[in-house]
Amino acid sequence: MEPFVPNSPGSAEKPLRMRVEGMDCSACAIKVENALKRLPGVSDISMNYATETLSVRLDENRTSREIIELKIRALGYTPTSPNGEAAGALKAAAPDEQLAGDQPWWKTRKGRLVVSLAAPLALAFIVSTVRPDLSLWAYGAVALIGLIPVARRSFIGALSGTPFSIETLMTVATAGAIAIGAAEEAAVVIFLFAIGEFLETVAAGRARSGIKALINLVPRTARIEEAGQIREVAVERLRVGNIVMVRPGDRVPSDGQVVEGQSEVDQAPVTGESVPVSKGPSDPVYAGSINANGELRVRVTHTAADNTIARIIHRVEEAQGSKAPIARFIDRFSVYYTPAAMVVAALIMLGPPLVVGADWYTWLYRGLATLLIVCPCALVISTPAAIASALASGARRGLLIKGGAALEILGRVKTVAFDKTGTLTLGRPEVTDIVAVEGSEDSLLAKAAAVERGSSHPLGLAIIAAAEARELAIPPAFGGATAIPGKAVSARLREGFVSVGSPRYAAELGLLPNELASRIKALEARGKTVLLVLAAKRIIGLIALRDEPRADAIAGIGRLKALGIRTVMLTGDNRCAGDAIGRVLDLEVQSELLPDAKLAAINGMKTRGPVAMIGDGINDAPALATANVGVAMGSGADVALETADAALLKNRVLGVAELVELSRETLSNIWQNITIALGLKAAFFATTVFGVTSLWMAILADTGATVLVTANALRLLRRR
Structure with a gap:
């Protein structure tokens, strides 16, 4: 225990922030938090494993910063000061140097463990095939290689306030399997556990890359x-x-x-x-x-x-820190399962010989068989096997899910919130109406395209694309186009000057008649942007454009409603544009929302149950992060893809319903696996206590449960 230093009258708590390298999963954060809770003078502990940051209030008269760092190092992590504390601005929100310093996966602690186990495991398989008599030693050596770091973390965690972590569960399971000669099983289980831990490292790295993409939006x-x-x-x-x-x-x-x-x-x-x-x-x-x-x-x-981007960065970090991922079922269950199993096995080994003088060898044998039966190999693999199969099945259909936690939550969502632009819509304006006051529609469109030729403006590009789609002959413009910023663009054609501008520009020139103004208002009420085409100071027609819904948007919203899920559209666009799309798609609409307002809307929805947010833009990043699960369109901004928990690579709105259906089927499969694993163990436990089950039958029980659980999980791969 660290020495206690009495609090002096003049002492005061001060905020302390540091980076904790290697803290890349929720279990890591829990261990550090539990250890720091035991130190005097440490309060308001806030852990964020996604950004590898720790924030506390520290009374240095009672516990020094050095003691905190020593405690963190003892747990296997590396504390460092955040770079650029005085640099201000964006570095204060999310230090760029920290993000840039992330290591390649093969250099991380968990990555090295996977690599160090893969080759010996393959070698052990070859040795056991060629020399079966050396199988126990070969697989035993592999199991010990993987067990040593896990057991060390389990031991230190126990001393620091986390006695029954997932590491404790794996240490007991692997050591028990080795003790009764099931070295092959022990080696495979410890290897699968290492892979699962490594995948969490990859997910954490993705989250940090998302924040870096946000920082890069602002010029230096x-x-x-x-x-x-x-x-x-x-x-x-x-x-x-x-x-x-x-x-x-x-x-x-x-x-x-x-x-x-x-x-x-x-x-x-x-x-x-x-x-x-x-x-x-x-x-x-x-x-x-x-x-x-x-x-x-x-x-x-x-x-x-x-500024706005810095606040978005802060919101993303805050949401990632507060959005606790669903704790793995095994980790929760092990709090009771592991100590109970050890106590039961010890009672079987020691009870009968000590109480009634029964044969020591017989009851030691039965106790070892019990250890094997309660060894949670099938239980440990039940959840990751189902999740791995579901993730692979989804990936084949363009449904990219970044982890088991997101997959779990998707099946329980009550509300799905959509961004509009680029999510429910195509993300680019298209010509929807052409009204010719003089001449034909084709002539009007060709003249407008001639004025806009060379433009990089989205509306201009849409007009050119519409003219090209009709295979119109676009007349040449002489001398190039001239822009009146925010109002119009003009060019000299063969018949004279032609302008494409806003209704406000025409009104300022006194050229907008009342009947045409009424028609423009009607089009704008349907969420369309209207441009007027002028020649020789008279209006010769108008062109309306709108960002149209995706082809499958109506079907996608309908399928979600059939699943009993509420659908809402959150957009930064104006109310007319939002309501127009909402009427077409038949869903609730909240318009004119800045990022903070979107975040507030998501938080309000979460009071009714889990919320999924679907978006594609940088402005969606805070909402994607703070929702229970965030889903990005595959064509969206990099930061949206990195911040989100899942992505629709085929840009289909129907993919959201497919994600929910896949999640629900996976959750059902997981509970089937748990029932199989625990049911077989319960049955064989009873027969072992009464001496019916031999050690080899106990091995068969555990191995059989593992095979059944794996086979059941693989059914998800056949899902269509």
Whole structure:
């Protein structure tokens, strides 16, 4: 026990934050937390294994930082100070150096253990085939190689307040199997356990990569205006009130307000809006959004540490830390199963000889047989075998699930929340209506395409694509197009100047008649963006565009409802666009939501039961992380894919219902496996106590249960 130092009158608790390398699963976090709880002066312990961080309040008059570090090292992890504590901004939210320092999988502790066991296990198989008389020694050596680190962690965990962890379960099971000569079984079980632990390491690394992708959204430098001069500074040095210049094509360096200039800004990385938004003086802009076509002078309203992206990063980290993954059934059950099994085996070995003078050899033999029967090999493999089969089955159909915890939760969700743009919709605008005031629809579309030729704007690209789909002859433009930022783009064609612009632009010129304005409002009420085509200061037609629903969206929503699941759409788009899609797909709609509002909506839904969030954009990352399970569309942003617990690689809305169905079938399979494993053990335990079961029959019972459980789990691979 660490020496107790009385608290002095002037002492005060201070926050302490450090990185704990190698802490990559929930069991790791529990061990560290239990150990620190025993130290005086340590309070408010917060563990986040996904980001390998530890936060506590520490009274250094009672326990020093050095003692905490020694305790963590004793558990097999490496404590380090977070880099860049004074660097501010994004590094404070999620230090880039930490993320960049992640090791390749084969250099991690758990990765090395898998590699170190795979080759000896293969060698043991060869030796046992060639020399069966050496099988016990060959497999026994492999089992011991894997058992030593597991037993060490079990021992240290027991001393630190976690006596019956999964390591304790595996130590007892493997040692018991070796003791009665089941070395082959012991070696295989310890190898499978090492693989399961390693997969958790991989999942944790993916989560950290997601946060790094968020950080990379914000530029590292900003062009700041001071005393009439423009100079480049690190984004961390920006202060509220600074004026920054944002050129066309640049990302906005921090949240701010436009003080001069007119442009369109692509806010999709932050808000999820399907088309760029016009920005002018007094309009807000968000860090990470992309300036399209006009230079803007922006007054900074939030520092880099407090801008939209930094808050998203904080939300993701917070959600990953608070979203406790479903504890493995075996880990929970072992709290009672392992000590009870050991006590029962000890009573069988010692009770009859000591109480009634029975034969020692007979009851030691029966006790060893009991140890083998209660050895949880089939029980340990029951859950991972079913999950592995389900994950493989899903992967073959484009359903990528990142772990067993996510697979479990999917089967119990009560609500599925969808992002709109790129999730329920295609993520790009398409021409839906062409209204010719003069001439034909084809002529109108061809002229609009001629003006937009060379444009990188999503609406312009959609007009060009529509013209090409009709195989129209697009007339040439002379001298290139000229943009009036946020209003229109013009080009000189053979018959004169033609412009494609917003209804507001036409209204400013006094060219918008009432009857056409009414028609525009009707189209906008259906969630469509309307562009007017003007020639010689008269309107010759209009073109409406909308981000259309995916082909299978209606069927996907209907299938979820048939499963008894509530469906809701959460979108940053305007209310008209959101309601229009909601009516088509027949689901609830919440519109005009920034990332924080989406997060609040998810938290509200969670009060009714588990929630799945389906999204594809960077703005969806906090909601994906804070939902009970997050699912990303395969075509989405990297950060959404990394943050989510599952991904739909084929971009099918129907895939969400398929995930739920697969999860429910897997949960059923797991409980079947547990029933098989425990049922056989109970039956053979009874026969062993009465001397009916021999040691070889006990081995057969455990091996048979393992075979049955594995075969049942493999049925999931045949699922269509």
